[in-house]
Amino acid sequence: MTDLLVVEDDTQLVKALALTLRSRGYDVTTAGTGADAVRLATTRRFDVVVLDLGLPDRDGLEVIEEVRRTSSVPIVVLSARRDQRDKVLALDAGADDYLTKPFGMEELLARLRAAQRRAGPGLQTGTVETADFVVDLGRKQVRSPDGEVLHLTPTEWGMLEVLVRADGLLVPGADLLRDVWGPAYATQTNYLRVYMAQLRRKLEPDPAAPRYLLTAPGLGYRFDRTGAG
């Protein structure tokens, strides 16, 4: 039900954490390096990420920033460093909470619940900004950076909403069709092409070379808010 990603290189601690978390009903995936953490967090969907800052391969702050470039998944940081400056750096890098070791398991669990609770409506009413437009999920409309409203039809908005809510993850074409048109349309890939083209024409600076609405040939589509293309 609830998917957790636990990033921690201390195998002893990983085992203890995973055991407890699973006993509380969480579905736990583990990673021992920052590279694995970034790869998992940006390609799979998790409800919360528990991240130890003291990783062997790379700086924890970099991991936070890299994940934040494409994902807004809640991140709860674990760290042995109690210094205020470390907390400030981690939180401002995009972390949602910061616990210093040693910590109590019940407190961690409560903070996980709080993080997940906040994230629930988080992507439901917030806005997602890119360099060229702003997606307002609450008002269900798209604006240019200067506030002008870009008009989308209901179907166009439906596709965009699904892609944006996927938070950077790849959305299979069949999923898109099911969510926007309904279960009976899962094979009408024509629709995807028509409406993706219309969305790009309205949103992309250069519709012929998409930067935000990306195609994964044979797999589906993906929304990249960084505009890296």
Place this chain on the structure above:
Amino acid sequence: MTDLLVVEDDTQLVKALALTLRSRGYDVTTAGTGADAVRLATTRRFDVVVLDLGLPDRDGLEVIEEVRRTSSVPIVVLSARRDQRDKVLALDAGADDYLTKPFGMEELLARLRAAQRRAGPGLQTGTVETADFVVDLGRKQVRSPDGEVLHLTPTEWGMLEVLVRADGLLVPGADLLRDVWGPAYATQTNYLRVYMAQLRRKLEPDPAAPRYLLTAPGLGYRFDRTGAG
């Protein structure tokens, strides 16, 4: 720009907090009792609430729960109690973060930023003003800017109230029907058209070109207090 509510009975600490926070650009309102805190948090809009659990008049957990009944404003708890159980209780009651005294000011500021980052637009009470009319949610009436009361039928008011309370967010037609007419009417979209037309005739300067009561075709309706249209 950023409105803070600081709830703390230690006048010494309040002064220090308010001074620092204001120097960082926050607009700070203070409350010394739980009763004041609940009243303010439920009647005015704040971006974040900083709440000391050790209040003279009532239990801090009650304050959290009471605020949470009507508001989803982020709550950052301050407390002298370091016990894990206290943290768990506060977080599960609806708090978003928990700091133990003594705490570093920079850490508090970072946690405030993190809490606010998650915040979305919230509900409100009181009055909502536009250039052409004033919606008084308390008195359940609409006035023109010069104070004259614009008469609405109960159903008309019901629709307007739901839209205004949504605070600019899009309200699906089914939600509107459910809230105003009841669960059984969720498909009677005819009603929406008839009553929306009547509301516009009474409130809009030019009912044919709505500026405040906007249609999102295929999705629902939305109230825009700015009158941008």
Place this chain on the structure above:
DNA sequence: CACGCCCGTCAAGACCGCGTCAGGACGGTC
């Protein structure tokens, strides 16, 4: 080099949702 696959493009007709209007039913008040 030819072929198939997948994706992007385009235009035209069918279709649907919204706004509008007016008539009738219902339930209060005097």
Place this chain on the structure above:
DNA sequence: GACCGTCCTGACGCGGTCTTGACGGGCGTG
């Protein structure tokens, strides 16, 4: 019992939106 305000209902027209099919291009494969 008559009057008045409010609510429900159905029909109509219009504009925008969805659907559909055909065509073209890039790319890898046989």
